[in-house]
Amino acid sequence: MKIYDGKFIIAGLVAFIGLATFPIWSNIGKASPLPEPKLDTPAIQQMEQKQCVLTRDEMRTGHMRLLDEWRIEVVRNGGRIYTATDGKIYEMSLQNECMRCHSNKTRFCDACHSYVGLPNSTPYCWTCHIAPREKD
Amino acid sequence: MEASRRKFLRIGGACALGLGALGISDALAGSSEERETKRAEALSAARWGMAIDMKKCWENGKPGCIECILACHACHNVPDIGNRKEEIKWLWTEKYENAFPGQLSGLEPPAFRERPFLVLCNHCANAPCARVCPTRATFKRADGITMIDYHRCIGCRYCMAACPYGARSFNFKEPREHIKTELNRAFPTRERGVVENCNFCEERLGAGKVPACVEACEKQNCGAMVFGDLEDPGSKVRKLLAAHFSIRRKPELGTEPGVYYIIQGAHYA
Numbered sequence: 283m284k285i286y287d288g289k290f291i292i293a294g295l296v297a298f299i300g301l302a303t304f305p306i307w308s309n310i311g312k313a314s315p316l317p318e319p320k321l322d323t324p325a326i327q328q329m330e331q332k333q334c335v336l337t338r339d340e341m342r343t344g345h346m347r348l349l350d351e352w353r354i355e356v357v358r359n360g361g362r363i364y365t366a367t368d369g370k371i372y373e374m375s376l377q378n379e380c381m382r383c384h385s386n387k388t389r390f391c392d393a394c395h396s397y398v399g400l401p402n403s404t405p406y407c408w409t410c411h412i413a414p415r416e417k418d
Numbered sequence: 419m420e421a422s423r424r425k426f427l428r429i430g431g432a433c434a435l436g437l438g439a440l441g442i443s444d445a446l447a448g449s450s451e452e453r454e455t456k457r458a459e460a461l462s463a464a465r466w467g468m469a470i471d472m473k474k475c476w477e478n479g480k481p482g483c484i485e486c487i488l489a490c491h492a493c494h495n496v497p498d499i500g501n502r503k504e505e506i507k508w509l510w511t512e513k514y515e516n517a518f519p520g521q522l523s524g525l526e527p528p529a530f531r532e533r534p535f536l537v538l539c540n541h542c543a544n545a546p547c548a549r550v551c552p553t554r555a556t557f558k559r560a561d562g563i564t565m566i567d568y569h570r571c572i573g574c575r576y577c578m579a580a581c582p583y584g585a586r587s588f589n590f591k592e593p594r595e596h597i598k599t600e601l602n603r604a605f606p607t608r609e610r611g612v613v614e615n616c617n618f619c620e621e622r623l624g625a626g627k628v629p630a631c632v633e634a635c636e637k638q639n640c641g642a643m644v645f646g647d648l649e650d651p652g653s654k655v656r657k658l659l660a661a662h663f664s665i666r667r668k669p670e671l672g673t674e675p676g677v678y679y680i681i682q683g684a685h686y687a
Contacts, residue, residue, distance in 0.1 A: 357567045360559060361455025362624050374455070378604055409609035410568060412601065 317397040320389040325382060334383075335366055346405070349376060377411045385414040459626030463647035465543070465562035466618055467676035468632075469655045469664065470536055475635075475642035484511070486536065486643065488599075489634035490616070495607045497589075497596035506587040508616040509538045509631055518679075520670055536643075538631075539564060539585040539616035540667060540675030547577035547586065547615075556613075562648070562676060563618045573611040582668050583675075586615045648676060 285291060326332060334341050336348065352374035355361040364372045373379045384390045387408070395405070456462070479485075490496070490509045499505050511534035515522050518535075541564045548556045548564060555570035556577050578586045592610045601607075605621065608614050619629035627633070628645055635643040646655035655678075664678040 353569060355455055357565070357569070358557070359455065360561070360620065360624060362457050362460070363455050365453055377606060406609075410606040412603050412606060414603075 314397060317393040319391075319393040320386055323383060323385045323390075325385060329383075333368070335364065335372055349380075352376070376407060381414045386416060387413045388416060457624060457626065461623045461626055461628075463561050463653075464649035465647065465676065466541065466623070467562070467646065467648035467655055467678070468538075468618075468629075469644045469658050469678045469680055471642045471644070471658075471662070471680040471682065472533070472535060473680070473682040474640060475536065476533055478640040478642065479635075479638055483638060483640070485634040485638050486631035487511075489630045492599040493602055493605065493619075493622075493630040494617075495593075495597050495599075495602055495605055496614075497591075497593040497607075498598045499591060499593075499596050504588075504590045506589065506593065506614065508587075508614070509536065511535060512537045517667055518665065520668055521665060535679065537583065537585070537667070538677060539618075540583055540673065540677045541616075541618055542676065543674035544672060546580040546582070546673060550576040550580040552576065559620070563620050564615070565617060565620065566612075566614060568606075568608060568612050568614070571612040573613065575613060577613055582671050582673065586613050588613050 321332070336344065341348075352364065355364075356374050362374055364374045366372060381387065391407075475483075487509050491498070494508060496508055497506050514526065514531050514533065514535055517537055541562055543562065545556075545558055545564045548558050551557070552574060553570045553572055555567045555572070557565055557567070559565050573588065575588055578588060589608050589610050589612055594607050597607065619627070619631075622629060632643045632645045635641065644655045644658050646653035648655065650656060651660075658680065659678055662680045662682065664680045666675045666678055669675070
């Protein structure tokens, strides 16, 4: 079988595949280190039982759903108080309750959010909510 | 499989019955526990409202007193843009002829027409802003407060066109850069591209406190602003309104404003 203009076609194909797979081969072996959200804030260190609103696994996979439920309850229904399954009472507030313990937004929230490729402004919590002051 | 018309109807009927029963099972499942989410100390009302006694405001306050405005704007991180076209205001002053255009005879005492009237969102019972909002970001709470869910506001400004009182402001600029007061770190700011207005201090009511403007007015021993439940005949605001003549802004529009102005007879010459 003869391909007319074969050398041009094959050279073009090779160049195309090379370019199309550029993101893969240029990043081989350069995996970003896994994010390590820091839990060493003074407020957390003082806690006897280091327990968030939900269990760690539930918070990892469902913190966005919890925040969404809190938002709806506070803004639209005027409720402020969340009773956890262990009976503990929390104020439903990102700015005043979550960040009271997690006062290290850049090393807690941003650690994972930037690892998964969300730019700093997404999720856009901090365009309105005021992030806590951080020392460094 | 052979399907006769009779068989088809029978299966269809069974399916319809089944779907109808879904609603019943949902209702039974939904009626489980309803957790209490309000604070014990939270203030509640059937309909929040306000009465402003303008004579007390002018005579009891210090000259040019705007403590209520300063308190409100500091408490809610309201920016000071410094430009009338883009200004953000929750509570401000307006002349009589602008605040009450339909109630202007032209023969009022000249001094009266020069005085500042405090104006804010009227938290109307028939709020036109809430009716036109395409995303339902603006809505009426059960206690009569007209609220904006800033998460849902898309900045279309229909509500601003609908509000006959000019009580809504649009953030043309990033507001954070223009906050001149010390930042209240317990309350959020807004972002560029959303509309904002007075929220009757719903965050303070939820914590058992009266609105910031009312508190500031009381601190000045002025007592011009009275806040309370308009549906409760025993409330302070209802008693005050029952004892004094009051007017509302543009009542002819049928929006049923919740802010009343007490006009006491006096010589302003």
